[in-house]
Amino acid sequence: MNTLQTTTPARLMYLHMGSKEPQKQIDFYQHMMDMQCERFTDGSAVLRGPNRVVQISPADKHGLLAAAFQLGSKAQQAELRHQLEERGCSVQEITSPILEQGSFSIRDPQGRETIFGVANNHHRADLPGMPGRLQHVVFQTTELEDMVDFYVNTVGFTISDNVMDQETGKLMVCFLRSDDEHHSLAFFRGSKNEWDHHCYETNEWNDIRDWGDRFAKERISIFFGPGRHGPGNNLFFMVVDADRNRLEFSAELEMTTADQAPGNWPQSEYTLNSWGRAWIRS
Numbered sequence: 198m199n200t201l202q203t204t205t206p207a208r209l210m211y212l213h214m215g216s217k218e219p220q221k222q223i224d225f226y227q228h229m230m231d232m233q234c235e236r237f238t239d240g241s242a243v244l245r246g247p248n249r250v251v252q253i254s255p256a257d258k259h260g261l262l263a264a265a266f267q268l269g270s271k272a273q274q275a276e277l278r279h280q281l282e283e284r285g286c287s288v289q290e291i292t293s294p295i296l297e298q299g300s301f302s303i304r305d306p307q308g309r310e311t312i313f314g315v316a317n318n319h320h321r322a323d324l325p326g327m328p329g330r331l332q333h334v335v336f337q338t339t340e341l342e343d344m345v346d347f348y349v350n351t352v353g354f355t356i357s358d359n360v361m362d363q364e365t366g367k368l369m370v371c372f373l374r375s376d377d378e379h380h381s382l383a384f385f386r387g388s389k390n391e392w393d394h395h396c397y398e399t400n401e402w403n404d405i406r407d408w409g410d411r412f413a414k415e416r417i418s419i420f421f422g423p424g425r426h427g428p429g430n431n432l433f434f435m436v437v438d439a440d441r442n443r444l445e446f447s448a449e450l451e452m453t454t455a456d457q458a459p460g461n462w463p464q465s466e467y468t469l470n471s472w473g474r475a476w477i478r479s
C-alpha cells in the first residue's frame with residue numbers, strides 16, 4: 198500500500214482550537230508563543246509564528262476542532278484525495294484561511310476531523326520568535342485498535358512504535374508517522390476520548406531551556422518532564438495553555454526510513470520518560 202510517507206508526505210501545519218474564552222487563548226499564543234494575530238469577521242483568529250499556526254474560534258467548550266496537515270503540492274493533494282476515496286473514506290472539500298483551494302477534511306470513526314491541504318500565500322516560515330515548529334498531535338481514545346486501523350489502513354499513516362501492557366498484551370499507545378519524522382500523530386488508550394497534547398519541535402536542548410525559562414517568568418510550571426521519551430527518543434517537557442490544553446516542547450525527535458518496522462515497548466515509566474517519573478494515562 199502507498200503510505201503518506203512514501204507517496205504524499207504530510208506535516209502537521211496548524212491546529213484549529215475551540216475556546217469558551219478565546220481572548221485569553223489569543224493572549225497566551227501571542228505572548229507566550231511569539232505569534233501574530235489576524236482576526237476574521239466570524240469571530241475566529243489565526244495566530245502565526247515561526248513554523249507554527251493555530252486558529253482559535255469561539256466555542257461552547259475548549260478543545261481541538263481539527264488538526265491540519267500540509268502536503269507538498271496540489272498534485273499530492275489530488276493524489277491523496279484520490280487514494281482516500283478509493284479506500285472508501287468520505288472526503289469533504291473545505292475553505293480555510295490558511296490553505297489553498299482544494300483542501301479537504303476527513304473524519305475518523307470517532308468524529309475527529311483531520312484536514313489536508315497546501316499552505317496559501319499568507320504562510321511564512323520566517324516570522325520572528327523562539328524556535329518551535331508545530332510537529333505532532335496526540336489523542337486519548339477508548340477505541341485504540343479501531344483508530345490505529347483507520348489511520349493506517351484508510352489514511353496511510355505508518356506505525357513507528359507500539360507500547361504494550363506486558364501483563365494483558367494489550368496495545369496501550371501507538372505512534373504514527375506521515376513523513377520521515379518518528380511521529381506526527383499518536384493515540385493513547387484512555388477512559389475518555391480527549392485531546393491529549395500537541396508538540397513544538399525545537400532545534401536543540403538549549404531551546405528547551407529557553408522555553409522553560411520563558412514559562413518560569415510567567416509562573417507557568419512544568420507538569421511533566423523535563424525528560425526523554427523512549428519511543429521517538431525526544432527530549433521534552435509539558436505545560437498548559439490558558440484553556441489548560443497541554444503543550445509539549447521537544448528536541449532530537451528520531452527520524453525514520455520508510456521500511457523501518459514498528460518497534461515494541463513495554464508500558465512503563467521508563468518507556469514514557471527514561472529520565473524519571475511518567476504521566477501514565479488511565
Ligand SMILES: [Fe+2]
Binds near residue numbers: 445
Ligand atoms: Fe508528544
